Amino acid sequence: MPLASKNVGGDLLVIVGPTSVGKTALSLELAHEFAGEIISGDSMQVYRYMDIGTAKATPEERAQVPHHLIDLKDPDEAFSVDEFQRLARQTITQVQGKDHLPMIVGGTGLYIQSVTHGYQLPDVKEDPVFRAEMNQWADEKGHEALHQLLARKDEQAAARLHPNDRRRVIRALEIIKESGKTLAEVQQRGPSPYRMIWIGLTMPRERLYDRINQRVEQMMEEGLLEEVMRLREMGYTREHTSMQALGYKELMLYLEGECRLEKAVDLIQQGTRKYAKRQLSWFRRLPEIHWVDVSEKGFAREIHRHVAGKFPLYKE
Template sequence: MKIITIVGPTAVGKTSLSIDLARRFNGEIISGDSLQVYRGLDVGTAKVTIEEMAGIPHHLIDVREIHDSYSAADFQQEARLAIEDISQRGKLPIVVGGTGLYIQSLLWDYKLGREGEVDDTGLREKYESFAEENGNLALWQQLQAVDPLAAEKIHFNNRKKVIRAREVFELTGHSILEPKEQPQKLYDSFMIGLNTDREILYQRINQRVDIMVAQGLLDEAEKLAGTPEVQAAQGIGYKELFPYFAGNITLESALEEIKLHSRRYAKRQLTWFRNRMSVNWYDLVQQPETLHEIEDAIEKWLEEETN
């Protein structure tokens, strides 16, 4: 089954490209973003507008309430159902998003169990933060509880290896030390990665934050400020504003934090996709004419027989 996947950091034009390709190739779009599932969180998630959709059906947007949780396992199940539905109707599924774990768990046959509950920042940052707050030993003890085989072989102070072992177990349900076959790839996916020069990317991210404020970001964040413990409230662009609402920092400081965290997240997104997936990279920001190159490559790929 053929699908197109568009990945990359924030603010590089994934939404615009997805609409162009859906119109050109009779496609429908599946959001692979872990926050766009929430109703009412439109500005801070850069959610596609009705006007931008241009009549193209979109899936997995506005499917959860703000207080609900949403996991990689939820996305995996619901996105696969959407792909099946779209394909059966003779249309081309186009998955768009920057949440690396979601895309990886969708395309490959990973078995996500109860511990598939992750937020949009990804597993690695989750465990890094846990270690920073609780220490390496506490992180190692967490690994020991679920994967004693790996814990026996990895010293508790080797944080990098402990995190990798914990990450593998959560994603696959297997010890990193267990011999196992590589997960099967489930789809014939043409993977498009969008990126641009780092300085330009960071400038676009900063500008996007300013635009979001003008569009009502503070109103959205204020809705979440009363329930900072819910998963939706942990998204970049929202949690940084809570100290401002409490009177502890200035608005300028909060916005600088959003920009900083957004830039760091973009860097992590690029690292994930470069290290874990085979992606065809393009720069539509500086070279918009390469859209024709992308379309030509997709046409050739669609003519190929699926293995």
């Protein structure tokens, strides 16, 4: 008689939270304990050669636990939320087919929710003329001005998107122009096919900001500047969406002689703190998230008990 499948209900574990809060370390622990495989929920980890600045799991960590949706694209290739949705759902099905627990881990809220919340993404055709006009406008006015334009038309979409993410900001404006609706209005939402546990990691803001500052310094010590130099030598520039990621854009400015290195590092720290604040604001709107303060003693045991109570069949 064949054994029953563990993953009979479309089980899915989702771990979210701001950058630098400790998602990677916790996800590795849980993957070991619950036969998990990790699906990156970070929009920038899909790019090859961008390892330090996007805080990818190390090769050693990936050898211990299977990781997915990492190193899929070259830095000059486009990657969209609908492509992420398709690939992530395919990967979840494959992991479930092995009786392993799929775990989405990351901080890109729009990408993660496109998978978990049954979004039917908008079928709005691209308008090359409009995109060219918006790109020219952004070249003249700057990314912040473009982002503010979106905020005036669709505040919720602007809260989701980083000001440096020019391509997706323009896409949101394009959807508004073509449909006359906000991004949320055109994103139809159907029932989720998954039985999920959401874990949100947090800590007091000042402690988080201190960790962010220290992490940026650690990235510099680990060779972030050298990583950006190699990318520049390979022909990648600030015009590519990938090079608008935190850490890369600022160090590109330094390498182009537009600021001192100390200023570039300070800009990375400032930008990352602002990004963490936006991430928390995004995820705080989701009532299904079980929040855990990682600065409190015994937080890991609490999470392990919570997951084991819902998904006992996976416990090794």
